[in-house]
Amino acid sequence: MTNQSEKIPNNVNLGEDRGLQRALETWQPNFQKWWMEVGPKGFQQNPAYLRTAVSVEPSGWAHFDYVRMPEYRWGIFVVPPASDKKIAFGDFEGQPVWNEVPGEFRNALRRIIVTQGDTEPASVEQQRSLGHTAPSLYDLRNLFQVNVEEGRHLWAMVYLLHKYFGRDGREEAEELLQRRSGDPDKPRILGAFNQPIENWLDFFMFTMFTDRDGKYQLIALSESGFDPLARTTRFMLTEEAHHMFVGETALQRVTQRTCELMRQDPNEDARQLGGIDLPTIQKYVNLWYSVSADLFGGEISSNAATYFGASLKGRDREGTYQDHKALDGHYPMMVMEDGKLVEKQVPLRNAMNEVLRDSYIEDCQRGCDRWNKVIERASIPLRLKIPSRRFNRRIGIYAGAYFTPDGHLTDKEEWERHRDEWLPNESDRSFLSSLMKPVYEPGKIASWVAPPEKGINGKPFDFEYVRV
Ligand SMILES: [Fe+2]
Ligand SMILES: [Fe+2]
Numbered sequence: 001m002t003n004q005s006e007k008i009p010n011n012v013n014l015g016e017d018r019g020l021q022r023a024l025e026t027w028q029p030n031f032q033k034w035w036m037e038v039g040p041k042g043f044q045q046n047p048a049y050l051r052t053a054v055s056v057e058p059s060g061w062a063h064f065d066y067v068r069m070p071e072y073r074w075g076i077f078v079v080p081p082a083s084d085k086k087i088a089f090g091d092f093e094g095q096p097v098w099n100e101v102p103g104e105f106r107n108a109l110r111r112i113i114v115t116q117g118d119t120e121p122a123s124v125e126q127q128r129s130l131g132h133t134a135p136s137l138y139d140l141r142n143l144f145q146v147n148v149e150e151g152r153h154l155w156a157m158v159y160l161l162h163k164y165f166g167r168d169g170r171e172e173a174e175e176l177l178q179r180r181s182g183d184p185d186k187p188r189i190l191g192a193f194n195q196p197i198e199n200w201l202d203f204f205m206f207t208m209f210t211d212r213d214g215k216y217q218l219i220a221l222s223e224s225g226f227d228p229l230a231r232t233t234r235f236m237l238t239e240e241a242h243h244m245f246v247g248e249t250a251l252q253r254v255t256q257r258t259c260e261l262m263r264q265d266p267n268e269d270a271r272q273l274g275g276i277d278l279p280t281i282q283k284y285v286n287l288w289y290s291v292s293a294d295l296f297g298g299e300i301s302s303n304a305a306t307y308f309g310a311s312l313k314g315r316d317r318e319g320t321y322q323d324h325k326a327l328d329g330h331y332p333m334m335v336m337e338d339g340k341l342v343e344k345q346v347p348l349r350n351a352m353n354e355v356l357r358d359s360y361i362e363d364c365q366r367g368c369d370r371w372n373k374v375i376e377r378a379s380i381p382l383r384l385k386i387p388s389r390r391f392n393r394r395i396g397i398y399a400g401a402y403f404t405p406d407g408h409l410t411d412k413e414e415w416e417r418h419r420d421e422w423l424p425n426e427s428d429r430s431f432l433s434s435l436m437k438p439v440y441e442p443g444k445i446a447s448w449v450a451p452p453e454k455g456i457n458g459k460p461f462d463f464e465y466v467r468v
Pocket of ligand 2: 211243401
């Protein structure tokens with residue numbers, strides 16, 4: 001049952017736990033202060049056509065209406081417990097799921113929840129200036145939708161911290177509002193969440209690649225033996241699906257527009273006509289894919305082994321595996337040895353980050369294939385590519401060595417020589433910023449992106465998604 005009338009909408013019977021309710025109602029104004037300080041810049045008083053989660057029923061969990069962002073009803077929603085649910089993997093496979101934090105895994109669980117929680121407000125901070133250069137009202141609305149839902153995801157993690165981790169949890173919840181994306185003194189925990197999101201191509205790449213890391217982390221946690229975490233992340237995934245949609249379809253629309261402009265220009269130069277050329281799109285793919293691949297952590301990881309063994313963090317579609325203990329399997333991996341790439345058999349539990357990254361890569365490739373269909377239909381021979389998992393890494397066994405986007409080992413000199421062909425350079429960035437002119441008229445759109453095939457919630461593209 002959802003309680004919408006309370007200060008904090010929820011389906012977790014918050015009203016029955018006065019202490020917890022008071023603690024969260026104390027955190028609430030701090031959250032609102034954070035939102036006004038580092039949430040979307042401007043537009044806070046403009047009604048936007050947003051969906052709000054109101055329950056977890058598959059048939060009607062979202063309500064669409066105009067809302068001013070500070071009045072968004074951020075709530076706590078958890079999928080109801082299943083009876084007789086058993087742990088699906090790890091050392092505790094087959095035992096009943098836990099409804100309280102097991103003492104021995106308290107620190108590990110808190111770290112998992114804090115790390116996930118930290119990404120949610122971080123992305124809102126990263127995206128805060130984009131409203132001023134939105135390519136259309138439709139895109140502006142999608143940005144705000146993603147922002148308010150990341151705010152709700154923060155609420156989801158803060159609920160777990162407050163309910164299950166006592167005083168430490170309350171302190172962690174405060175700190176989630178203190179760190180700031182890109183701040184050298186108090187940065188967000190993970191690298192990609194301190195990267196600047198300067199323009200809308202960054203934003204679309206972020207929602208395609210970085211939010212998609214989020215999707216796979218949530219999938220892995222939705223298998224957790226700690227059932228409150230599993231049920232919370234399970235519901236977050238329904239919202240996350242829209243963020244994936246925003247990134248993937250927007251990049252398809254950008255690609256489509258580029259192809260149209262290439263066809264129009266005698267030299268097939270999309271930039272000439274106010275579009276983003278395919279090589280620049282490729283560089284942004286290279287950048288955001290590689291920083292997002294880092295988010296999965298090291299290829300060979302004792303933490304990953306611990307989390308899997310302790311039944312805290314599972315695999316994508318754990319149910320499709322035969323062996324849920326993963327005690328004797330191996331994972332063949334290309335590792336660096338004496339300056340060369342060699343194949344090594346890594347004990348499966350230690351390779352769990354890589355197993356999850358495999359699912360992610362497959363999903364990214366599927367998106368990329370979709371963009372390439374657009375290019376193919378325009379009879380243009382170029383193709384976009386997901387780079388090798390070894391390219392431009394800062395974390396794991398490939399960090400510190402130099403690889404081409406195709407994954408070939410190279411040296412620093414060679415890499416530096418090609419850097420500007422592989423990753424966005426200053427002139428690409430300034431070109432993009434020259435394109436970023438706001439379009440706030442319903443039904444109109446910027447020169448560098450095609451309109452969507454469909455609007456939101458059955459509305460047409462020319463619907464007034466944000467009243468500016
Ligand atoms: Fe999120
Ligand atoms: Fe997201």
